Amino acid sequence: MRLFSRRVHELSGAYALDALDDAERERFERHLQRCQACADDVRRMTSTATAMAMAVAAEPPPGLKERVLAAAAATPQLPPLPSATAARRRHGRRLTRSDWFPRLALGLAAAGVAAAVVLAVVTVSTQNRLSTVQAQNQQIAAVLSAPDAQIATGTSSTGGTATVVLSYAEQKMIFTSSGLPALPNAKVYELWLLSTGAAKPAGLLPQPTDGKTAPVLAAGLTSADKVGVTVEPAGGTSSPTTTPILVMTLPD
Amino acid sequence: MTIPTGPRHRTSRVEARGVPAPRPDRSAPPRDDTDLERLLALVARGDQDAFEALYDKLSGPAYGLVRTVLRDPAQSEEVTQEVMLEVWRAASRFDPARGSATTWALTIAHRRAVDRVRSEAAAADREQRSAPVPAAVDDVAETVEATMDAEQVRRCLEGLTELQREAITLAYYGGYTYPQVATKLEIALGTVKTRIRDGLMRLGNCLGRSW
Numbered sequence: 001m002r003l004f005s006r007r008v009h010e011l012s013g014a015y016a017l018d019a020l021d022d023a024e025r026e027r028f029e030r031h032l033q034r035c036q037a038c039a040d041d042v043r044r045m046t047s048t049a050t051a052m053a054m055a056v057a058a059e060p061p062p063g064l065k066e067r068v069l070a071a072a073a074a075t076p077q078l079p080p081l082p083s084a085t086a087a088r089r090r091h092g093r094r095l096t097r098s099d100w101f102p103r104l105a106l107g108l109a110a111a112g113v114a115a116a117v118v119l120a121v122v123t124v125s126t127q128n129r130l131s132t133v134q135a136q137n138q139q140i141a142a143v144l145s146a147p148d149a150q151i152a153t154g155t156s157s158t159g160g161t162a163t164v165v166l167s168y169a170e171q172k173m174i175f176t177s178s179g180l181p182a183l184p185n186a187k188v189y190e191l192w193l194l195s196t197g198a199a200k201p202a203g204l205l206p207q208p209t210d211g212k213t214a215p216v217l218a219a220g221l222t223s224a225d226k227v228g229v230t231v232e233p234a235g236g237t238s239s240p241t242t243t244p245i246l247v248m249t250l251p252d
Numbered sequence: 253m254t255i256p257t258g259p260r261h262r263t264s265r266v267e268a269r270g271v272p273a274p275r276p277d278r279s280a281p282p283r284d285d286t287d288l289e290r291l292l293a294l295v296a297r298g299d300q301d302a303f304e305a306l307y308d309k310l311s312g313p314a315y316g317l318v319r320t321v322l323r324d325p326a327q328s329e330e331v332t333q334e335v336m337l338e339v340w341r342a343a344s345r346f347d348p349a350r351g352s353a354t355t356w357a358l359t360i361a362h363r364r365a366v367d368r369v370r371s372e373a374a375a376a377d378r379e380q381r382s383a384p385v386p387a388a389v390d391d392v393a394e395t396v397e398a399t400m401d402a403e404q405v406r407r408c409l410e411g412l413t414e415l416q417r418e419a420i421t422l423a424y425y426g427g428y429t430y431p432q433v434a435t436k437l438e439i440a441l442g443t444v445k446t447r448i449r450d451g452l453m454r455l456g457n458c459l460g461r462s463w
Binding site: 010011012013014016017018019020021041043044045046047048049050051052053054055056057058059060061064065067068069071072073075076077078079080081233234235236237 | 298303307316332333334336341342362366402406420423431445448449450451453
């Protein structure tokens, strides 16, 4: 047993450099939980690895920042691991929700848009996306209440439907979907504004709740555009890499 | 500026046991990571402005590291995007007791890069490329701080034995598992384990400050 422990302990350096295969990494992590000396070693050596990383820093490609920020705005965050702090934070979020809900509802009521769509847009908002929705709700309300607001629906080639509320006056659209097939973690549905010969990224669809995705607000809409959805690697891409599962022609 | 990178220029496998490691550089100021930890706490609450500030600080090191491991710029960009999104997604899971915010983020970056490079297709692709491992060093962001970091790491790597240095750079910058390192260097598995561990300890002592 003692010999076994010592052998495992020798792996701390390789662990700190990610030089273990998955099976050995898991074995070492189990060992770490009951070996404080190993945890101290790993912490120290991981910090040294960080110094090696800093030494090869390089300028990231232009455009990456915009894509990352846009993708983050549409990506739900993990809740904190359960703790007292987490409970407080959840309470805070509930209050926030009651704060934005009436304002959004008011904006929606002003719109001459079918009540069913209104409800769908509101109810699919998930707890995790509240902060994003909060930032977007004014703009969503503006689209829904625009005098020229219109609704379009489409069907995906893989099953599921999409509903779009759009306003050319606002140059924006709100996209929701229902019943799209679930994707593996490494993939995401990406939304595009398609005009002749060009595809503009228009956001990533969030993880669905009860099969419905929360509304995605896309700006820069022009009357020549169609709406497309493709399956892309997590984080999205700057131009489509797969055949769209959905292309919708928008009303004039 | 180049960082020694594994066995390509190896002329001898004699370890320079008698060579003392350079003295820790105590003149360097301690790195203040509290700013990043403050930003990360805001990001955990969904603050997108804080995330933008965090991106500005971390994307250069993350991209440089990923590209050093993967070599291919397009794949590196894709993986860096995944890494930064993971930082956004998992910000609430950061535990300061286990290391600094920078270390947390760059650990994610390195893990993602090696996961990618060890997938079969990528590995086959990489074998076709003969570029030296840290090609990224050539365009290290021209900030004084980055240059100092690189210079100090280079100097401290030089203070290791050749085997320690080769094993560490192949594992970290090359993304190889330690059994792969053992095969490449034609040494026993146990030897690789201890060379990596001893070398990292010595490198940490030489750097003399923590990240």
